[in-house]
Amino acid sequence: MSFLPKLPIANGIEQAVDWMEDHLAPLFGAISEVIETIVNFFSNVFLFPHPLIFIAIIGVLAYLIGKWKLSLFTIIGFLLIDNLGYWQETMSTLGLVITSGLFSILFGIPIGIICAYSKTTNRIVAPVLDFMQTMPAFVYLLPAVTFFSLGVVPGVIASVIFAIPPTIRLTHLGIKQVSGELTEASDAFGSTSWQKLIKVELPLAMPTMMAGVNQTIMLSLSMVVIASMIGAQGIGATVYRAVTQLKIGQGFEAGLAVVVLAIVLDRFTQNLFKSNKRSV
Template identity: 60%
Template sequence: MDIPKIPIGDAVESIEKWMKTYFGGLFDIIRAVIGWMVDNIEYVLTLLPPIVLIVLLALLSWRMVGWKFSIFTLIGLLLIDNLGFWELSMKSVSLVLTASILSIVIGIPIGIGCAKSSMFRSIMTPVLDFMQTMPAFVYLLPAVSFFSLGVVPGVIASIIFAIPPTIRLTNLGIRQVPAELVEAADAFGSTPAQKLFKLQLPMAMPTIMAGINQTIMLSLSMVVIASMIGAQGIGSYVYRAVTQANTGIGFEAGIAIVIMAILLDRLTQNVFKTKNKAN
């Protein structure tokens, strides 16, 4: 006996059409806000001459990580500029920073909600599993459908792909705060807000920062995929090199992405360490 096919695809398309009909205005607002964020971050990054920004980032690396990494930052960024990828790299960094900022703004409150409510966590866990296991290319389809081509759907797809670590590790960090300290805060009459902001979040910050670091890295990994739907940046050169079998250009663009990835990884890893040293 032939079992009828379950019309999952048809149901998804029906939901998509319904959302475009009734939430089209909301999608337009989201597209405008994200476009504004990307444009302004790119404007700030390109406001100074490349050599000035390179020197400033090298000094920042020295302050946060050490002189050895400062030398790597200086040489690596000068290499990106020499290869002619500076402007494209700044476009990619703008996309990554926008996706990361929005992921943090959305993800940390959701993570706090998961830590405070076991029921909410049980609901979010399969959703996060789905988001992390679904192939990244699949996210491009609804993003393009709702937001057309360009950098905005690339940011949206990056957020969906990159936000789970921030949510999971925020939840984990808060839940790992010793129960004795929470009970002591309750005994001293702390309000839930005081307990959260003065005890739980500060103690969970190393774990939360690890989640933020992973979110930034996952956002950067979407740079090449986002170029497939019109997001300009260094990923477009990698995608073009793949389609044209141009190994040289692809390798040069790949080096630029690796340098950016290492730089973002080390700086975000040391944000909390630097803050602790200052204190």
């Protein structure tokens, strides 16, 4: 038993949430419309062609990026998903992952660059990232549902919050690891800060940054599956229903579709940078 009074953390958070619901509702509505439009766009693009045509296209892309082994696995994996009857759910999940990963990268890379250039910003952001990475994933579902109700949008919001730290950290790390001699040489040739960033620091930091992007996409996929608990559609909803109804076979099939999608996304992001590096 503690002799100190309990800190009013829960009450303070609830008051802050109530204030945001009262004063920022139009902003949340606009964000919700934008995210839902983007998710629907990607999902419709992936579902528009016949599955066999989509598999042929993605197989060719896999061959161009990672040669025949990646192409063969991608074709067999997506044919298996189509055969099991989870094509539409998998494409919906892919749309959610692409959307959440896109937002994570668009926000994460600039924040990482700012942290690399500003020690004060890094001192502020680093503890926040520690907090975000140690917080249980299910906790992110609560504020997302509070502000955006149930459905696809809170799933994307929760995924972005959960998945963005690796991109920020590894962008910051990649830029800080650039050799000081190279940056001094660029300064000696009269490069501006912007030119030094674009032509020297970012190209050299790209391997580390791409590792962060890869982790972000994987985390986005894992969170999108968890977000099925709050109404996010896709293969995660099938897994969740199988768990609640104790349908072991169906859960294994849906989980297998998630595994295939995760491996394909992981290999695509890894080989994408390698192919670009070879072309340079």
